[in-house]
Amino acid sequence: MIGRKIFHAFSIFIFVIFSLSAKAQNRNSSFKIVPLGVKGGIDESNLSAYMIAPQGSNSYVCLDAGTLHYGIEKAVENNVFNASAEQVLRRYIKGYLISHSHLDHLAGLIINSPEDTAKNIYALGDCIETFKTQYFTWKSWANFADEGETPQLKKYHYKVLETGAETPLTNTEMQVKAFPLSHSNLTSTAFLVSHNDHYVLYLGDTGPDEVEKSHNLEALWQAVAPLIKGKKLKAIMIEVSFPDEQPDKTLFGHLTPRWLMKEMHQLGGMTGSLAGFKLIVTHVKPPESSIERIKAQLAAENDLKLDLIYPVQGKPINL
Amino acid sequence: MIGRKIFHAFSIFIFVIFSLSAKAQNRNSSFKIVPLGVKGGIDESNLSAYMIAPQGSNSYVCLDAGTLHYGIEKAVENNVFNASAEQVLRRYIKGYLISHSHLDHLAGLIINSPEDTAKNIYALGDCIETFKTQYFTWKSWANFADEGETPQLKKYHYKVLETGAETPLTNTEMQVKAFPLSHSNLTSTAFLVSHNDHYVLYLGDTGPDEVEKSHNLEALWQAVAPLIKGKKLKAIMIEVSFPDEQPDKTLFGHLTPRWLMKEMHQLGGMTGSLAGFKLIVTHVKPPESSIERIKAQLAAENDLKLDLIYPVQGKPINL
Numbered sequence: 001m002i003g004r005k006i007f008h009a010f011s012i013f014i015f016v017i018f019s020l021s022a023k024a025q026n027r028n029s030s031f032k033i034v035p036l037g038v039k040g041g042i043d044e045s046n047l048s049a050y051m052i053a054p055q056g057s058n059s060y061v062c063l064d065a066g067t068l069h070y071g072i073e074k075a076v077e078n079n080v081f082n083a084s085a086e087q088v089l090r091r092y093i094k095g096y097l098i099s100h101s102h103l104d105h106l107a108g109l110i111i112n113s114p115e116d117t118a119k120n121i122y123a124l125g126d127c128i129e130t131f132k133t134q135y136f137t138w139k140s141w142a143n144f145a146d147e148g149e150t151p152q153l154k155k156y157h158y159k160v161l162e163t164g165a166e167t168p169l170t171n172t173e174m175q176v177k178a179f180p181l182s183h184s185n186l187t188s189t190a191f192l193v194s195h196n197d198h199y200v201l202y203l204g205d206t207g208p209d210e211v212e213k214s215h216n217l218e219a220l221w222q223a224v225a226p227l228i229k230g231k232k233l234k235a236i237m238i239e240v241s242f243p244d245e246q247p248d249k250t251l252f253g254h255l256t257p258r259w260l261m262k263e264m265h266q267l268g269g270m271t272g273s274l275a276g277f278k279l280i281v282t283h284v285k286p287p288e289s290s291i292e293r294i295k296a297q298l299a300a301e302n303d304l305k306l307d308l309i310y311p312v313q314g315k316p317i318n319l
Numbered sequence: 320m321i322g323r324k325i326f327h328a329f330s331i332f333i334f335v336i337f338s339l340s341a342k343a344q345n346r347n348s349s350f351k352i353v354p355l356g357v358k359g360g361i362d363e364s365n366l367s368a369y370m371i372a373p374q375g376s377n378s379y380v381c382l383d384a385g386t387l388h389y390g391i392e393k394a395v396e397n398n399v400f401n402a403s404a405e406q407v408l409r410r411y412i413k414g415y416l417i418s419h420s421h422l423d424h425l426a427g428l429i430i431n432s433p434e435d436t437a438k439n440i441y442a443l444g445d446c447i448e449t450f451k452t453q454y455f456t457w458k459s460w461a462n463f464a465d466e467g468e469t470p471q472l473k474k475y476h477y478k479v480l481e482t483g484a485e486t487p488l489t490n491t492e493m494q495v496k497a498f499p500l501s502h503s504n505l506t507s508t509a510f511l512v513s514h515n516d517h518y519v520l521y522l523g524d525t526g527p528d529e530v531e532k533s534h535n536l537e538a539l540w541q542a543v544a545p546l547i548k549g550k551k552l553k554a555i556m557i558e559v560s561f562p563d564e565q566p567d568k569t570l571f572g573h574l575t576p577r578w579l580m581k582e583m584h585q586l587g588g589m590t591g592s593l594a595g596f597k598l599i600v601t602h603v604k605p606p607e608s609s610i611e612r613i614k615a616q617l618a619a620e621n622d623l624k625l626d627l628i629y630p631v632q633g634k635p636i637n638l
Contacts, residue, residue, distance in 0.1 A: 045363060103426065103454075133458075
């Protein structure tokens with residue numbers, strides 16, 4: 001009897017300790033990311049999309065929107081939200097940041113639009129133009145936006161981002177700064193999301209500067225290096241689409257493990273040690289054998305000792 | 320010991336009987352349909368797409384292509400094919416019949432195109448035009464087809480269907496005849512697929528003639544009525560998007576149970592009894608509560624005693 005009471009008291013003690021430490025962790029952590037889709041192709045149920053909000057807030061934006069509904073359902077099954085899938089789409093997602101106009105980065109937004117609520121779509125001018133001419137048209141869908149073909153259903157408001165300018169993300173406590181990326185024939189975008197001087201950097205599809213004959217990544221690394229040195233940048237989310245065997249001439253504006261690590265070395269040259277820095281690897285392209293090869297190659301080539309994180313659909317990442 | 324032998328012999332006997340009866344069933348049945356996606360919205364993992372082939376053949380075409388990869392994976396898990404998901408996409412699907420240009424009927428085709436093999440896309444002229452101007456463009460994807468923006472990667476060949484003409488489906492033993500349907504601002508398509516004087520009729524999205532101010536469904540019923548009377552039409556696949564509570568003015572070119580049954584009564588007036596005729600109900604729109612209501616209403620309003628079939632993703636239907 002006494003033994004059981006002691007056990008009971010001990011259990012409560014352990015519970016309190018755990019709760020406090022979880023709270024402390026939440027206080028230290030800056031952002032919550034909920035991956036809705038993590039792959040760079042062919043699986044319609046799992047294409048690039050990441051909800052992000054400050055810890056403790058339910059006011060998210062979505063970084064790309066390849067798959068929404070199926071990813072939200074997975075997260076709801078995992079008890080990530082205290083809400084139904086319908087509420088997460090309608091109430092928790094306050095806006096969409098779209099990196100570029102390829103279908104695998106925005107199909108979920110189009111498909112879910114009839115059930116969605118009014119919100120902003122943030123992107124660079126080129127990408128917004130493609131929304132107007134290719135997607136929210138009456139031949140391919142309905143025009144749920146407030147510009148482009150008439151009639152306009154005016155559910156979505158386009159917010160054209162100017163590179164380098166800080167833009168508040170409406171109905172959230174976050175801001176965003178956009179940087180151009182080179183993605184073959186398209187301009188893609190990196191989004192630097194901030195809250196209370198904490199930052200996360202999300203890159204849409206991008207090739208390496210050397211292959212793309214560009215300085216976009218170099219300029220981006222220069223812009224964020226001070227934030228890394230100041231320990232304000234909590235993570236970089238960056239694509240690795242193909243394993244190293246993919247020839248440079250068929251990269252189609254994407255990265256391999258080798259090219260990623262070359263870019264990280266350039267970044268490290270500006271910041272000093274990147275050991276333990278969180279790198280969230282996005283846009284891995286099926287088949288599964290290829291994804292496994294990417295992971296093995298990244299592990300083998302990680303002399304910088306980066307903290308490599310592979311996001312899983314519906315499983316939150318606390319930064 | 321003798322008991323065990325008798326049991327053994329009996330087991331073999333039962334197995335042989337079952338095998339023979341399965342074979343006999345296959346000989347009588349005409350088509351195999353493998354649903355890859357069955358819903359009319361928001362779930363990116365389950366949008367309209369149906370593989371169809373003559374029984375015993377692995378040379379399929381796909382009727383619409385909203386979701387491919389995820390549906391193929393489900394079917395492979397269910398042992399529907401003696402092949403990998405990759406082989407099913409690349410080798411078993413010989414072409415795509417696209418009913419109209421809304422994204423939820425073709426997103427899977429676009430997303431899977433980098434992994435696909437050369438094949439035909441069959442559609443009416445309007446729909447092919449939208450492929451060229453909206454989807455297989457270099458802003459929204461890459462041009463994997465042989466017409467439209469340059470460069471053309473020439474994996475897909477567009478086959479413009481003429482309404483009422485019989486067109487062979489290349490690399491299969493089937494033919495198709497296309498009929499126009501009225502779907503709000505778009506022309507949608509009904510595909511009459513045939514093999515050895517057996518037929519299946521698949522309808523893309525369509526509103527009722529009365530709401531659409533059209534005679535397209537009436538003309539279609541007139542065309543297929545003789546095939547029903549001759550017992551050559553094995554099934555009709557037709558949409559029911561909303562429950563009866565949806566007002567006519569917000570049908571957006573879709574059917575409800577009540578409107579479907581009204582159309583079936585018109586068809587029945589041309590054919591005589593439709594009792595036992597197979598009606599495969601497609602494009603039910605989430606939420607689940609709404610789908611349940613559609614099913615209950617169809618059951619209640621089924622005075623014609625149609626054999627109502629609700630396709631399940633990855634589960635074959637033998638006709």
